Amino acid sequence: MQPELIQFQRDFASALDRPAQGPMAVYRNTVIHGAVEALQANYPVVEQIIGEEMFEHVAVDFASTCPPASPVLALYGREFGDWLMHQRWIGDLPYLPDVARVERLHVACLFAPDKEPIPREQVRNVTPTATLRLHPAVQFAWLSTPAMSIWLAHQRPIGSEIAPEWKAEGALFARPEPFVVHAPRIGATAHRLLAGFRLGETVSIAMKAAKRLYPLEDCSAVLASLVNLGVFVAPDRKRN
Amino acid sequence: MVAGGPRLAMLEDLRGRHDISLHGVGMSLAGAAEPDPDHLGALKRLVDRFKPAFVSEHLAWSRLDGRCFPDLLPVPRTNEVLARCAANIGRVQDALGRQILIENPTHYLALRDHSWSETSFLAELARRSGCGLLIDVNNVAVGAHNLGYDPSAWLYDLPAERIGEIHLAGHSIDAEGTLLIDSHDAPVSEQVWTLYEELIARIGPRPTLIERDGNVPEFVELMRERDRAQGVAFGDIARAA
Numbered sequence: 001m002q003p004e005l006i007q008f009q010r011d012f013a014s015a016l017d018r019p020a021q022g023p024m025a026v027y028r029n030t031v032i033h034g035a036v037e038a039l040q041a042n043y044p045v046v047e048q049i050i051g052e053e054m055f056e057h058v059a060v061d062f063a064s065t066c067p068p069a070s071p072v073l074a075l076y077g078r079e080f081g082d083w084l085m086h087q088r089w090i091g092d093l094p095y096l097p098d099v100a101r102v103e104r105l106h107v108a109c110l111f112a113p114d115k116e117p118i119p120r121e122q123v124r125n126v127t128p129t130a131t132l133r134l135h136p137a138v139q140f141a142w143l144s145t146p147a148m149s150i151w152l153a154h155q156r157p158i159g160s161e162i163a164p165e166w167k168a169e170g171a172l173f174a175r176p177e178p179f180v181v182h183a184p185r186i187g188a189t190a191h192r193l194l195a196g197f198r199l200g201e202t203v204s205i206a207m208k209a210a211k212r213l214y215p216l217e218d219c220s221a222v223l224a225s226l227v228n229l230g231v232f233v234a235p236d237r238k239r240n
Numbered sequence: 241m242v243a244g245g246p247r248l249a250m251l252e253d254l255r256g257r258h259d260i261s262l263h264g265v266g267m268s269l270a271g272a273a274e275p276d277p278d279h280l281g282a283l284k285r286l287v288d289r290f291k292p293a294f295v296s297e298h299l300a301w302s303r304l305d306g307r308c309f310p311d312l313l314p315v316p317r318t319n320e321v322l323a324r325c326a327a328n329i330g331r332v333q334d335a336l337g338r339q340i341l342i343e344n345p346t347h348y349l350a351l352r353d354h355s356w357s358e359t360s361f362l363a364e365l366a367r368r369s370g371c372g373l374l375i376d377v378n379n380v381a382v383g384a385h386n387l388g389y390d391p392s393a394w395l396y397d398l399p400a401e402r403i404g405e406i407h408l409a410g411h412s413i414d415a416e417g418t419l420l421i422d423s424h425d426a427p428v429s430e431q432v433w434t435l436y437e438e439l440i441a442r443i444g445p446r447p448t449l450i451e452r453d454g455n456v457p458e459f460v461e462l463m464r465e466r467d468r469a470q471g472v473a474f475g476d477i478a479r480a481a
Contacts, residue, residue, distance in 0.1 A: 005320055006272040009304045023349035027311055034310025068308040071266020071279060072241045111242035178249035
């Protein structure tokens with residue numbers, strides 16, 4: 001135990017949480033701006049939507065509720081989307097929490113472990129009883145707003161007005177190589193397949209479930225497109 | 241400190257062409273708690289993979305009761321803190337299987353209750369833990385201005401054989417015009433260049449890093465500062481011009 005040191009640290013930390021002047025203001029500003037800059041780096045589209053000035057206020061509020069719990073700021077702000085949903089002003093921007101969730105998927109995909117995706121020719125040998133394991137960088141979600149369309153529109157170098165169809169859609173991020181990120185909007189069939197594979201369903205179970213739910217969709221073509229995006233790693237044979 | 245992706249791939253590429261020095265900010269070595277096992281594990285994976293020439297951290301704390309502060313916070317230099325720091329450095333060195341270098345912090349606040357001078361604290365820390373020292377000359381200049389001590393005398397007191405790496409950087413002045421801030425957003429000041437020359441004249445050349453992470457100028461400007469440091473370290477006046 002380090003009673004005096006820990007008491008010093010607790011007193012110092014309390015002082016950092018209060019407005020200050022002089023030297024304590026330097027530490028306080030650095031602590032606040034460290035969190036704000038990390039959030040800016042991880043949520044650039046949210047910042048573009050609400051503007052730099054408002055984002056900074058929002059980020060300071062967020063950081064006082066959810067300060068960093070890890071020194072690795074590259075991953076800071078996991079709760080930002082859920083936190084946004086509970087802000088009083090969010091009624092004017094109902095899609096913003098989902099846009100933040102999309103940005104979080106992107107960050108999680110970028111910094112996940114690297115792994116070789118399954119080669120396309122190997123997919124042909126996958127038996128119906130095999131399980132397809134998701135690549136560690138794969139991130140996906142089903143969103144009740146067209147947040148992925150909004151996010152995609154903000155990836156273009158020149159901003160333009162967008163009018164996405166107001167309906168639910170899926171977001172997928174895959175990174176088969178360190179510098180190659182695929183970020184398509186996905187439909188319900190692809191989402192059902194991915195959710196099944198994440199749970200460990202075999203190919204035949206996942207495909208049957210998707211066909212039952214979405215009989216008009218070409219589920220084999222959807223699965224093939226997921227393979228092409230590098231969503232899977234080498235399969236495990238199911239043991240009997 | 242992340243599991244994969246483009247940053248590690250870029251580092252891999254750099255490592256293929258150069259030696260690298262890994263510089264950490266989050267180990268909270270001067271805090272009461274032991275190093276966070278997850279953070280230390282991630283650092284070990286990085287060190288094992290990239291085999292850097294140096295690994296360094298700060299004489300500071302940044303973690304308390306589950307919260308991390310994105311800053312390098314100060315401590316009083318007491319016997320208790322010395323023992324805790326030496327133990328924490330020992331744990332990191334044991335986990336990594338190698339020596340680390342410890343950097344002198346920037347000072348803004350005159351803490352009471354120091355029982356060691358900073359240079360004797362650093363020297364004793366190195367003696368007890370076996371760590372080396374990373375001397376940030378800009379931190380010395382900023383702290384000397386803010387707390388009112390002689391930066392040349394401070395540098396002169398350091399044990400030369402313990403210094404493994406040097407940092408240079410620019411600073412700025414706060415809104416009230418009283419405190420210097422270690423902002424890394426300006427060219428290295430003439431005062432810091434002079435202190436660097438004095439230090440190198442006494443201890444000989446050391447691997448030197450110029451830190452610049454704000455108001456980053458044209459690359460050619462950065463290379464001029466690099467050449468000047470190279471000139472100071474190896475007495476090459478033509479390059480320093």
